[in-house]
Amino acid sequence: MNASTLYYSNLSAHTGMQAQAPPHSCQHNKLAPRLSRGSVVCRASSKPLRKADAVIIGGGVIGLNTALTLLQKGASVLLVERGKQLCTGATGAGQGYIWMSHRSPKTAGWDLASASMDMLKRSDPDFLAEIELQATGSLLLARTEEETQGLGERASMLSKQGIHAQLLDAGAVCAREPALALPHEGSGLWVESDLQVDGRKTAAAMLAACKVYGAHFQLLMGEEVLNIQLGQQPVRTETSEHLVIGSLATIVAAGVWSGELLSAATGHSKYRQLLRPRKGHLLEMERPPSMAALKSGMMEMSYTKHYAHSSEDHLRVAPTSEEAAEGVAADITFTATSSASGSLLLGSSREFVDVASNVSAQASHAVVEAILERAQVFLPGLVGGSVLPDLIRVGLRPFAVGGYPMIGPVPGHQGLYVAAGHEGSGLALSPATAHLLASYVLEEPANMQPDTLQEVLPATRLLLAEL
Ligand SMILES: Cc1cc2nc3c(=O)[nH]c(=O)nc-3n(C[C@H](O)[C@H](O)[C@H](O)COP(=O)(O)OP(=O)(O)OC[C@H]3O[C@@H](n4cnc5c(N)ncnc54)[C@H](O)[C@@H]3O)c2cc1C
Structure with missing residues (x-):
């Protein structure tokens, strides 16, 4: 051969x-x-x-x-x-999450992610060092009572699959991650086994x-x-x-x-x-000196809606009405990771665009501002921070109908x-x-x-x- x-x-x-x-x-x-x-x-x-x-x-x-x-x-x-x-x-543009905590069991996405994680962990240690694999663990963050209840259900769902998931109250989350601010009714779901790489x-x-x-x-x-x-x-x-x-x-x-x-x-x-471009922005910035470093990868609870596909969804070949409507305005959900060298990656946006082209992959100032604004709700130490244009990553996620x-x-x-x-x-x-x-x-x-x-x-x- x-x-x-x-x-x-x-x-x-x-x-x-x-x-x-x-x-x-x-x-x-x-x-x-x-x-x-x-x-x-x-x-x-x-x-x-x-x-x-x-x-x-x-x-x-x-x-x-x-x-x-x-x-x-x-x-x-x-x-x-x-x-x-x-x-x-x-x-x-990838942020590098290698996570299970936001996925749903008994779906193709779960099975592929779980098998992939096992394979990744068995890779050559030199390769893992090159891709900057970090055992950061993950925190899914809730700001309301309703979201906290959802995190509790998710904790038991993950535990049934053999993934150790611990629900922390707002105080415990902020003690773990001093840069975070959460209201009293907020909480975090801590999954120690989740990983991060540099894309x-x-x-x-x-x-x-x-x-x-x-x-x-x-x-x-x-x-x-x-x-x-x-x-x-x-x-x-x-x-x-x-x-x-x-x-x-x-x-x-x-x-x-x-x-x-x-x-x-x-x-x-x-x-x-069947394949639709779903544009996403990710911001890279230096951590302000007064802000505590992030130890874990984190994302807000509402991010899980992007992974709420049922096991039957793979049979679908037409977009749902929600998928068809998305694109009118970018959906912004807070995500944050810290690279091995210490810079912050803040995300992210999702919006369907009509064509996959250089033009459709250009950064939007309004979306960048919206991501930064949302991030400051969770990480108040970012207030006053700015993002240099060449540190904005934009990518067209390949979305297949059915998810x-x-x-x-x-x-x-x-x-x-x-x-x-x-x-x-x-x-x-x-x-x-x-x-x-x-x-x-x-x-x-x-x-x-x-x-x-x-x-x-x-x-x-x-x-x-x-x-
Ligand atoms: C903001 C953002 C954050 C993300 N975060 C994560 C994350 O945390 N974890 C995660 O797992 N994923 C993440 N993703 C998703 C991940 O980046 C994508 O799923 C993944 O990169 C898709 O890889 P791909 O190889 O299919 O496509 P691509 O990376 O788009 O590669 C396709 C390649 O094909 C080439 N190509 C196209 N047409 C031709 C042609 N005619 N001839 C030759 N070459 C061609 C292109 O130049 C391109 O390099 C994120 C994506 C975005 C946008």
Whole structure:
């Protein structure tokens, strides 16, 4: 399964299909035929050809982790990323929560998160140091009696799943985290086992780990995938500079842009509708010297509403009325973490935007102000603090209708796979996602918890089969 570079003159293609007029992207060569199925095949392209067992489109945390997992299992990998550097997509904005406390058991998200956390903990200690894994624990924060009651219910729900969760009153929370201010009726749910990583360092460490595989790993950085050609086996992909072939698999892991790529390739517009860009802002700032350092990761209780999907939701292929209405105004919920170097990350906003573009990913001054204002309610020591424009992170979370990612083979198209739609959890869910996808591609048993096998695998298959 060695990586190799071939050129067009080395190839002959036997499609058995009728040649037609050349498609637009091959117009420089009049001999280029088009298959009668409608898929574009640039057989006579002057672009150099590259081959590997698996071609991965997208170098965010999902594509990188999938690449690394396949390499570890002996496959050669070619990864195409259009950014000239890492983290130009949602991964660059990720806060780094690897948490269970805000999730609901008996859902695909829970199973993926739980399996991912176990895998992460078993990783090489040097790798964990590079990604700045911190055992910070987590605090979910309530400000009202009603929210405190909700935290109590959540504590018993988590405990039933074997996760030690402790409900603390406002005084105990503020004794633990002196920077916090909570009203008397407030409270906090402390989960010691929750973790935190640095999203950007995670991506960089994964890329470095892939490069250790030498010629088995090819990286086309700064190259955009223009189209995926499904007319013949194996699937071919045209980038701005190359034609690439994944002899076993072509994996679309392009975050929110995956829907567009899949719709264009399959002619099925529903992929575009299934993945929606959900914009998020995150602010990075130095902690004011008078404010106590944060020891734990924290978020306000209302954040859990973004994870309140039922186990049936993965069957849904249309947005709920709430999802459709969101986007009129950004939803702001307080989150805060402290990086290993001590700077503060404050979040976050959620709003659906129409198109995934550079323009839609620009920072909004009003949203930044609203995040800072909300953070000051919980952390009064921030009052008077300001955020430098270059320390504002904006990302388009890839939201899949139904709330769960799509992981697995694309029905009806042998050799084509998808791993996309992780919304606000891509960092937390990437290890199990990569493991599942590699199991599909290599036709190996996934050997994961029974819950995951029963719920996640059929869930993703069904979501795709609904199309
Ligand atoms: C504010 C914010 C906070 C977050 N906090 C957390 C958190 O605490 N924990 C957590 O787990 N998750 C968090 N997330 C979510 C997480 O960042 C995403 O779920 C994750 O990064 C998605 O990864 P991805 O690889 O699917 O997509 P992306 O990171 O978007 O990567 C997709 C890549 O595909 C490339 N691409 C697209 N089209 C093409 C093409 N045609 N050709 C070549 N390349 C292409 C893009 O350039 C991009 O690099 C947060 C997100 C935001 C916005």
